[in-house]
Amino acid sequence: MADDAINKLEKEILLEKAFKGYAKFGVANSNGNQITLSNIDKWLKEAAIVNGKKVSTTDTAILFQRFKAKTIDFRQFLQFIEGLAKESKLNQDDIMNKLAKCAVPGTSRATQADKSNIVQRLTDTSKYTGSHKERFDAKGKGKGKSGREDRAENSGYVQGYKEKNTYDAKKK
Known part of the structure; x- marks a missing residue:
């Protein structure tokens, strides 16, 4: 009888832990005390x-x-499980055991980021050329919008003019 009581207590602790995990799953502001x-x-x-x-x-x-x-x-929730067992004519202890054995949901089995040499070479911004090179600073951090668009200087000179700001020096 004592083993049965311990087993039931352990089962309820596991069930409550799983309850909190499923209550938090997908609900950003949940503390795990209420489940949908x-x-x-x-x-x-x-x-x-x-x-x-x-x-x-x-x-x-x-x-x-x-x-x-x-x-x-x-x-x-325990009342819900009791009602479910009665309505579906299933054993309540079997339902509780199955629920207690379920792993807490999460992202433990999520896909991990690839860290191979190929991916590192492709994402190394120091090797970028052309206009893509302008999108990143020296440390490889993106410049955001300023790295994606050409801004007009409004200096009076056309793009690529090499003798910019030399007119006044020549005139003297």
């Missing part, structure tokens, strides 16, 4: 509970409407 229906659906799909056959997102939406809120907290 769409995040619950993501979690249930990840745990292979929502499969479109026995349990669908329509079923979860109907259950979620009973709370009359856009978000629910962890205690309400």
Whole structure:
């Protein structure tokens, strides 16, 4: 009996940790205490509970409407899971186990930036030529708009004139 209680406590801790992770996922200003229906659906799909056959997102939406809120907290979520188990005739402990085993969502499996020699050569701004060379400063930092457009000088001389500002010296 003592092992069962510890196991149930561990399961609830894992479930609450996953709850906070899914509550924060995709919601910029979330602190993880409230979860939306769409995040619950993501979690249930990840745990292979929502499969479109026995349990669908329509079923979860109907259950979620009973709370009359856009978000629910962890205690309400446990009530949600209890209701889902009753409605779909699934074992509540099986649902809880599957949800607790799900990894917290994030970008841990995201594509990493390539750091090969080819990419380094292509992105080395000191080797750029022509007009592209003008877009970066000596350190390789982009100049922004000033590096992309030609500005008129309004000095009275045409572009490329080599004897600029020498007229007064010749006249004397």
